Amino acid sequence: MTERFTGSFTQQEPIPEAGIDAAMAVLRHGRLHRYNTVAGEVAETALLEEEFAGYVGARYCLALASGGAAMACALRALQVQPGEPVLSNAFTLAPVPGAIASIGARPVFVEVTEDLTIDLAHLEVQARASGAKVLLLSHMRGHVCDMEALMGLCDRLGLRVIEDCAHTMGAKWRGLPSGRHGAIGCYSTQTYKHMNSGEGGFLVTDDAELAARAVLLSGSYMLYARHRAAPGPEVFEALKLEVPNVSSRMDNLRAAILRPQIALLEDRRARWRVLYRGMEAGLAGAPGVRLIPRPQHEDYVGSSFQFLLPGWEPARVARFVAGAAARGVELKWFGAADPQGFTSRYAHWRYARPEVLPQTDRVLAGLIDMRLPLTFSEDDVAQIARILCEEVASAARAEQLEPVAAPAAD
Numbered sequence: 001m002t003e004r005f006t007g008s009f010t011q012q013e014p015i016p017e018a019g020i021d022a023a024m025a026v027l028r029h030g031r032l033h034r035y036n037t038v039a040g041e042v043a044e045t046a047l048l049e050e051e052f053a054g055y056v057g058a059r060y061c062l063a064l065a066s067g068g069a070a071m072a073c074a075l076r077a078l079q080v081q082p083g084e085p086v087l088s089n090a091f092t093l094a095p096v097p098g099a100i101a102s103i104g105a106r107p108v109f110v111e112v113t114e115d116l117t118i119d120l121a122h123l124e125v126q127a128r129a130s131g132a133k134v135l136l137l138s139h140m141r142g143h144v145c146d147m148e149a150l151m152g153l154c155d156r157l158g159l160r161v162i163e164d165c166a167h168t169m170g171a172k173w174r175g176l177p178s179g180r181h182g183a184i185g186c187y188s189t190q191t192y193k194h195m196n197s198g199e200g201g202f203l204v205t206d207d208a209e210l211a212a213r214a215v216l217l218s219g220s221y222m223l224y225a226r227h228r229a230a231p232g233p234e235v236f237e238a239l240k241l242e243v244p245n246v247s248s249r250m251d252n253l254r255a256a257i258l259r260p261q262i263a264l265l266e267d268r269r270a271r272w273r274v275l276y277r278g279m280e281a282g283l284a285g286a287p288g289v290r291l292i293p294r295p296q297h298e299d300y301v302g303s304s305f306q307f308l309l310p311g312w313e314p315a316r317v318a319r320f321v322a323g324a325a326a327r328g329v330e331l332k333w334f335g336a337a338d339p340q341g342f343t344s345r346y347a348h349w350r351y352a353r354p355e356v357l358p359q360t361d362r363v364l365a366g367l368i369d370m371r372l373p374l375t376f377s378e379d380d381v382a383q384i385a386r387i388l389c390e391e392v393a394s395a396a397r398a399e400q401l402e403p404v405a406a407p408a409a410d
C-alpha cells in the first residue's frame with residue numbers, strides 16, 4: 001500500500017502560555033500603542049527591543065511592523081536615494097526586492113550558487129557595473145555564505161551591508177549571530193519564521209546614527225527617549241527635524257507575545273536541527289537528488305529544507321511535485337513557469353530592470369523547497385523522506401516509459 005502523509009506543512013506551534021498571559025494583560029489595560037504608558041511604566045515593546053538586542057549582542061534594536069518594513073527602514077536609514085542601485089540576491093523572497101522598490105531604489109540581482117548562497121564573484125561584477133553602495137544580503141532559506149569573505153569583499157568595494165535574517169534568526173557564522181556582520185541586521189517575526197507574532201520585525205545595529213534615524217523613521221514623534229535599546233537624546237537632537245516619520249511601529253500586543261519566545265529560540269534551533277538531519281538522512285543517496293552541503297562554520301536553523309534535481313526536464317520535475325502532492329507532501333518548486341504561493345523569482349519582479357542570470361536560472365529550475373514546522377515529529381520527517389524517495393524513483397521510471405516532449409519555450 002502506498003503511504004500518505006496527513007500532517008500540515010503550515011501548522012506552527014501555539015503561542016507559549018506566558019505570551020498569551022502577557023497579551024491578555026495588555027488587552028485588559030488597553031495601552032497597545034508603544035508610547036501609551038503610565039508614569040513609571042516601561043512599554044512591552046521597549047522591553048522586547050532591549051531583550052532582543054541582548055540576545056544578538058547588539059547595542060541598538062528597533063521593533064517594527066514587519067520584516068519588510070525593517071528592510072525598508074534600514075535602506076532609508078542608510079539614506080539610499082530614489083533611483084539608486086541596491087544589490088541583492090537573485091534567489092530570495094518578494095519582500096526583499098519589494099523593500100528596495102518601496103523607497104524608489106533599483107534592485108540589481110546577483111547570481112546564486114549551487115549551495116544557495118550569493119555568488120561572490122558575480123557580486124563583485126555587479127557592484128562594479130552598477131556602482132551600488134549598498135548590498136541587501138538575503139540569507140535565503142537559512143543558507144549563510146562565507147561571511148568573512150563576503151564582508152572582506154564588501155569592505156574592499158565600499159559596500160554597506162544590510163542582512164535579511166528572516167530565515168536565520170538564531171543562526172550563527174563562526175559563533176557570531178546572523179545579522180551582526182553587516183551595518184544593520186533585519187529580522188521577521190511573521191508566523192512562518194522563528195518567532196511568531198503574526199506580523200512583525202526587528203532591526204539591529206551598533207551604529208548610533210543609523211539607530212536614531214531608524215527610530216525616527218519608524219514614527220517615534222518626539223518620544224524617542226522612551227526607547228531603551230536606542231542611543232541617547234543627543235544623537236536624536238541633530239536629526240529629529242530632518243528625518244521623516246514613515247509610520248511602521250510595532251505595538252505592545254505583539255511585543256508581549258514575542259518576549260517569552262526569545263528564551264525559546266535555542267531550544268527551537270535544536271529541535272529544528274533534529275528534523276533537518278532526519279530529512280537529510282532520509283534523502284541521502286536518492287538518485288538524481290543533490291542535497292545542499294552545510295559549511296562547518298554555519299550554525300544553521302533548519303526551519304526549511306531544500307534540494308536540487310539537477311538537469312531534470314521541467315515536465316519530470318512537475319510530475320515529481322504532483323506525485324508528492326498526491327501523497328500529502330507539499331513541495332515548492334522555484335522553477336515553475338508561474339509563481340505559486342511564495343515561489344516567485346527574479347524574472348517575475350517586473351518592476352526591476354530585466355537581467356539575464358543563467359546560473360540562477362539553472363539552479364532554480366531544479367530547486368525544491370519545503371517547510372519543516374516544529375509540529376512535525378521525527379517519524380513524520382522519516383515518512384516524508386520515504387515518500388519523496390519513492391516519487392523520485394517513480395518520476396524516473398515514467399520518464400523511461402514515455403519520454404517527455406521538449407517543453408515549449410516561454
Ligand SMILES: *Cc1c(COP(=O)(O)O)cnc(C)c1O
Binds near residue numbers: 140200
Ligand atoms: C518573510 C521574509 C521577509 C520578511 O517578511 P515580512 O513578511 O515582511 O515579515 C524577508 N525576507 C525573506 C527571505 C522572507 O522570507
